[in-house]
Amino acid sequence: MTATRHDAPMTSSVGNPGAEKRGMNLTLRIWRQQGPTVKGKMVTYKITDISPDMSFLEMLDVLNEQLIMQGDDPVAFDHDCREGICGMCGVMINGQAHGPQQTTTCQLHMRSFKDGDSIDIEPWRATAFPIIKDLAVDRRAFDRIIQSGGYISVPTGTAPEAHATPVPKADSDAAFDAATCIGCGACVAACPNASSMLFTAAKVTHLGLLPQGQPERNDRVVNMVAQQDREGFGGCTNIGECSASCPKGISMETISRLNHDLLGALRAGARPKS
Amino acid sequence: MSLELFTEGEPIADTKAPTDVPIGERWSERQFRGRLVNPTNRRKMTIIVVGTGLAGGSAAATLGEAGYRVKSFWYQDSPRRAHSVAAQGGINAAKNYRNDGDSVHRLFYDTVKGGDFRSREDNVHRLAEVSVNIIDQCVAQGVPFAREYGGLLDNRSFGGTQVSRTFYARGQTGQQLLYGAYQALERQIAAGSVEQNARTEMLDLIVVDGRARGIVARDLVSGEISTHFADAVVIASGGYGNVFYLSTNAKGSNTTAIWRAHKRGAYFANPCYTQIHPTCIPVKGDYQSKLTLMSESLRNDGRVWVPKERGDDRPANDIPEDERDYYLERLYPSFGNLVPRDIASRQAKNVCDEGRGVGPGGLGVYLDFAEAIKRLGRPAVEAKYGNLFDMYAQITGEDPYVTPMRIFPAVHYTMGGLWVDYDLQSTIPGMFVIGEANFSDHGANRLGASALMQGLADGYFVLPSTISSYLADGPFDKIDESHPAVVEAVQGVQEQTQRLLSINGNRTPASFHRELGQLMWDLCGMERTDEGLRKAIDRIREIRQEFWSNLKVGGDWHSFNQTLEHAGRVADFIELGELMCVDALHRRESCGGHFRAESQTPEGEALRDDENFAYVAAWEWTPEGQPPVLHKENLEYEYVHLAQRSYK
Numbered sequence: 001m002t003a004t005r006h007d008a009p010m011t012s013s014v015g016n017p018g019a020e021k022r023g024m025n026l027t028l029r030i031w032r033q034q035g036p037t038v039k040g041k042m043v044t045y046k047i048t049d050i051s052p053d054m055s056f057l058e059m060l061d062v063l064n065e066q067l068i069m070q071g072d073d074p075v076a077f078d079h080d081c082r083e084g085i086c087g088m089c090g091v092m093i094n095g096q097a098h099g100p101q102q103t104t105t106c107q108l109h110m111r112s113f114k115d116g117d118s119i120d121i122e123p124w125r126a127t128a129f130p131i132i133k134d135l136a137v138d139r140r141a142f143d144r145i146i147q148s149g150g151y152i153s154v155p156t157g158t159a160p161e162a163h164a165t166p167v168p169k170a171d172s173d174a175a176f177d178a179a180t181c182i183g184c185g186a187c188v189a190a191c192p193n194a195s196s197m198l199f200t201a202a203k204v205t206h207l208g209l210l211p212q213g214q215p216e217r218n219d220r221v222v223n224m225v226a227q228q229d230r231e232g233f234g235g236c237t238n239i240g241e242c243s244a245s246c247p248k249g250i251s252m253e254t255i256s257r258l259n260h261d262l263l264g265a266l267r268a269g270a271r272p273k274s
Numbered sequence: 275m276s277l278e279l280f281t282e283g284e285p286i287a288d289t290k291a292p293t294d295v296p297i298g299e300r301w302s303e304r305q306f307r308g309r310l311v312n313p314t315n316r317r318k319m320t321i322i323v324v325g326t327g328l329a330g331g332s333a334a335a336t337l338g339e340a341g342y343r344v345k346s347f348w349y350q351d352s353p354r355r356a357h358s359v360a361a362q363g364g365i366n367a368a369k370n371y372r373n374d375g376d377s378v379h380r381l382f383y384d385t386v387k388g389g390d391f392r393s394r395e396d397n398v399h400r401l402a403e404v405s406v407n408i409i410d411q412c413v414a415q416g417v418p419f420a421r422e423y424g425g426l427l428d429n430r431s432f433g434g435t436q437v438s439r440t441f442y443a444r445g446q447t448g449q450q451l452l453y454g455a456y457q458a459l460e461r462q463i464a465a466g467s468v469e470q471n472a473r474t475e476m477l478d479l480i481v482v483d484g485r486a487r488g489i490v491a492r493d494l495v496s497g498e499i500s501t502h503f504a505d506a507v508v509i510a511s512g513g514y515g516n517v518f519y520l521s522t523n524a525k526g527s528n529t530t531a532i533w534r535a536h537k538r539g540a541y542f543a544n545p546c547y548t549q550i551h552p553t554c555i556p557v558k559g560d561y562q563s564k565l566t567l568m569s570e571s572l573r574n575d576g577r578v579w580v581p582k583e584r585g586d587d588r589p590a591n592d593i594p595e596d597e598r599d600y601y602l603e604r605l606y607p608s609f610g611n612l613v614p615r616d617i618a619s620r621q622a623k624n625v626c627d628e629g630r631g632v633g634p635g636g637l638g639v640y641l642d643f644a645e646a647i648k649r650l651g652r653p654a655v656e657a658k659y660g661n662l663f664d665m666y667a668q669i670t671g672e673d674p675y676v677t678p679m680r681i682f683p684a685v686h687y688t689m690g691g692l693w694v695d696y697d698l699q700s701t702i703p704g705m706f707v708i709g710e711a712n713f714s715d716h717g718a719n720r721l722g723a724s725a726l727m728q729g730l731a732d733g734y735f736v737l738p739s740t741i742s743s744y745l746a747d748g749p750f751d752k753i754d755e756s757h758p759a760v761v762e763a764v765q766g767v768q769e770q771t772q773r774l775l776s777i778n779g780n781r782t783p784a785s786f787h788r789e790l791g792q793l794m795w796d797l798c799g800m801e802r803t804d805e806g807l808r809k810a811i812d813r814i815r816e817i818r819q820e821f822w823s824n825l826k827v828g829g830d831w832h833s834f835n836q837t838l839e840h841a842g843r844v845a846d847f848i849e850l851g852e853l854m855c856v857d858a859l860h861r862r863e864s865c866g867g868h869f870r871a872e873s874q875t876p877e878g879e880a881l882r883d884d885e886n887f888a889y890v891a892a893w894e895w896t897p898e899g900q901p902p903v904l905h906k907e908n909l910e911y912e913y914v915h916l917a918q919r920s921y922k
């Protein structure tokens with residue numbers, strides 16, 4: 001035998017008897033919208049013989065291959081890494097951002113559904129995330145929030161020796177947890193106010209916990225908060241849907257921290273750049 | 275070798291490294307001898323940077339800070355999504371924080387040896403020197419590397435080394451390093467020194483009077499085809515592993531930017547050097563769209579094994595210790611599970627070929643943590659690898675804390691890429707290539723945690739310094755849309771786009787991509803033979819013909835059309851695939867990840883032929899119907915003596 005890949009059976013049977021069932025038939029209702037200014041609508045598609053081991057996006061690939069062959073327009077959706085880290089994918093699945101599990105859309109697998117299910121698939125909905133086509137939206141507002149202060153100003157070549165400043169492990173670990181935000185936008189999509197607070201708070205927390213982030217801490221928080229208002233994101237009323245939908249589990253504590261930092265910064269006289 | 279597959283041209287030499295001084299002084303000497311551009315003149319110069327991964331992101335930010343006018347391009351919505359974000363395990367640096375005998379020289383030595391003596395000593399030495407600055411820079415940016423209780427940075431070991439020099443941020447090192455570069459880039463965008471072009475794909479290089487002067491690009495949202503001009507072009511578009519369709523690369527990773535630059539005159543070096551990573555989640559079905567890596571760091575604590583008996587299909591936990599073959603520990607007692615990737619992959623293939631593989635189709639081996647969980651306790655294993663275990667469980671539906679992981683090799687990285695000299699300049703003056711897109715530092719096999727190091731070394735430190743020598747002659751004459759070279763490039767792109775849309779056949783781009791990928795995997799993958807490669811070349815030519823006569827792409831080009839994007843990329847992969855096979859066929863030796871069945875030691879290890887093949891194969895593109903031209907760059911080893919690699 002030589003190592004050829006595609007002779008593997010469609011479903012894995014080793015150590016996973018639960019995955020034996022195969023060939024689900026599903027009804028998909030998908031938001032179709034030609035472009036930003038055109039009206040959209042839900043369109044129904046039937047799809048058959050879906051393996052429970054497929055990822056959600058592989059299921060959409062199967063649909064799209066069929067649509068292309070029929071001469072229909074395939075469904076546009078964003079994705080890239082397909083391993084839950086780039087933050088490019090993201091759709092509403094039966095009204096939940098990234099679907100029924102707390103993970104990214106690309107890491108959701110069809111074993112979360114059962115034969116005969118009907119699945120509604122829609123784009124993120126937020127004024128600050130205009131629809132490009134079908135399920136793809138424009139999230140550049142997030143980049144502009146980072147531009148307004150989500151960094152440490154350290155031009156290349158000017159850094160001191162890495163061990164010059166030890167960082168307590170607890171701070172470093174907490175900074176890392178906040179830094180794992182992938183900028184997917186699920187928090188905004190899940191929030192009834194379409195607020196970007198969790199995204200912004202994650203960055204404010206990451207940089208604010210590190211000694212290197214201290215010099216710009218006050219300016220950072222006032223500018224980032226001002227920018228998210230300018231982008232048209234809603235205000236945060238502490239509902240918590242964001243954190244519950246966040247595939248990286250960014251915690252609500254980051255929002256408390258942001259509020260605390262913001263107050264401190266304003267008291268200290270920091271004001272947003274106009 | 276049949277003459278019609280290629281012809282041989284003039285050898286090339288990399289003459290930029292000052293070889294008159296000892297290797298440890300060459301980089302600083304080169305910087306000293308290089309010319310500078312004064313700050314006022316920098317403002318008059320424009321540099322295009324294609325790509326925002328670790329290489330492109332760090333370069334664009336640094337060039338912006340230096341005062342150049344930078345135009346940055348990427349195909350995703352945000353620069354933060356470049357595929358560098360997916361790197362898991364870590365980044366090497368010769369800091370010697372462990373006091374375990376590491377040094378710049380040892381990192382240099384390990385990398386040259388790990389690359390199976392097919393890389394350039396000068397480049398590798400520079401990489402090792404610069405590695406220490408990278409860590410300093412990243413820490414200052416707020417990259418939250420793992421730390422110990424005393425607040426200092428932690429390290430771990432990676433394959434092919436016996437010291438602990440890998441810095442990491444849990445299993446998300448690439449993400450954290452990329453966010454550092456991304457934030458630096460966004461800071462420059464805010465400052466107005468970098469112009470951003472999101473969702474914009476480079477489709478051609480504009481060459482005027484022998485110099486790279488711009489690019490033709492397509493706005494993936496509006497479909498508009500536009501031109502962008504500059505005094506220099508930097509390509510940092512990543513690797514081409516997706517030529518195999520299934521790989522650990524992102525779905526959008528492509529060869530288009532470098533392939534089209536190749537067709538404009540840039541030599542393509544060592545295209546057949548591909549890295550097949552030993553620890554990936556095995557393929558499940560025909561619908562499979564990508565493969566997921568399980569970081570090499572897992573081999574620090576995980577033990578690789580298969581049953582001793584062929585066809586033993588008992589569940590892993592029912593197989594007693596003495597009926598298991600921990601084959602890496604058995605074959606390589608001193609490196610054990612931490613042998614370099616090419617070796618670990620080939621041995622996995624060997625045991626599967628013997629019929630001892632596990633899981634569906636017998637295409638898998640176990641990576642077992644039972645012993646580590648017993649030794650360290652589950653919480654410690656969770657803290658180290660938690661996110662990787664979760665990812666594995668999510669994808670396979672199996673719990674790796676209870677049953678051993680099943681892993682199999684998958685295409686992961688491409689050591690080949692556009693040829694560059696010591697300054698990272700391609701054979702087209704004014705076009706520089708950095709990161710995975712170039713061929714430079716890893717020879718025939720890349721060691722783990724060295725790509726992140728190379729990407730950031732190129733982008734933060736090397737390119738910003740070397741590019742000034744070129745730009746010291748600028749700014750160059752202004753050009754605009756009406757220049758004949760520009761008109762020709764734009765027309766070419768429009769015609770190709772139109773052609774892809776008008777074939778209206780019966781097969782989707784994905785179906786061609788799958789077929790090509792399977793063929794490349796079977797015949798130009800882990801093991802290559804003369805016969806197989808010749809077959810592959812013939813078959814690729816047929817696939818190419820069918821592609822251009824039976825492709826089906828719907829929609830038009832004035833809109834967001836992901837099928838069209840894919841079709842353009844597949845067209846380039848097909849052409850590249852052929853060149854990879856020609857390169858693999860002409861290199862009648864085994865080295866690193868390139869294993870020719872005809873050239874192995876009695877123990878089945880890669881057998882190099884230094885007499886005949888100690889060179890970089892740089893390929894020149896030739897028009898349709900003419901075979902590509904091979905240019906050799908001879909490799910000389912002054913400091914690390916050529917020897918058969920041994921990890922026994």
Ligand SMILES: Cc1cc2nc3c(=O)[nH]c(=O)nc-3n(C[C@H](O)[C@H](O)[C@H](O)COP(=O)(O)OP(=O)(O)OC[C@H]3O[C@@H](n4cnc5c(N)ncnc54)[C@H](O)[C@@H]3O)c2cc1C
Pocket residue numbers: 324325326327328329330331347348349350353355356357358359360361362363364365447448474475476477510511512513522523524527528530531567686687708709710711722723724725726727729
């Ligand atoms: C899963 C995985 C894990 C890895 N783990 C490690 C690790 O632990 N340690 C390590 O050292 N290395 C690792 N590597 C390798 C390493 O991550 C890559 O080699 C490296 O990040 C490549 O960086 P880059 O900047 O060259 O390219 P990329 O990060 O791939 O960036 C490419 C950029 O180019 C843009 N682009 C591409 N084509 C075009 C085009 N035609 N037009 C316009 N823009 C374009 C993209 O938008 C993107 O911005 C890993 C790789 C993978 C896939």
Ligand code: SF4
Pocket residue numbers: 180181182183184185186187188198199202242245246247248249250
């Ligand atoms: S906070 Fe969570 S949900 Fe929001 S963008 Fe970041 S990762 Fe996505």
Ligand code: FES
Pocket residue numbers: 078079080081082083084085086087088089090104105106107
């Ligand atoms: S595609 Fe990258 S996170 Fe889903």
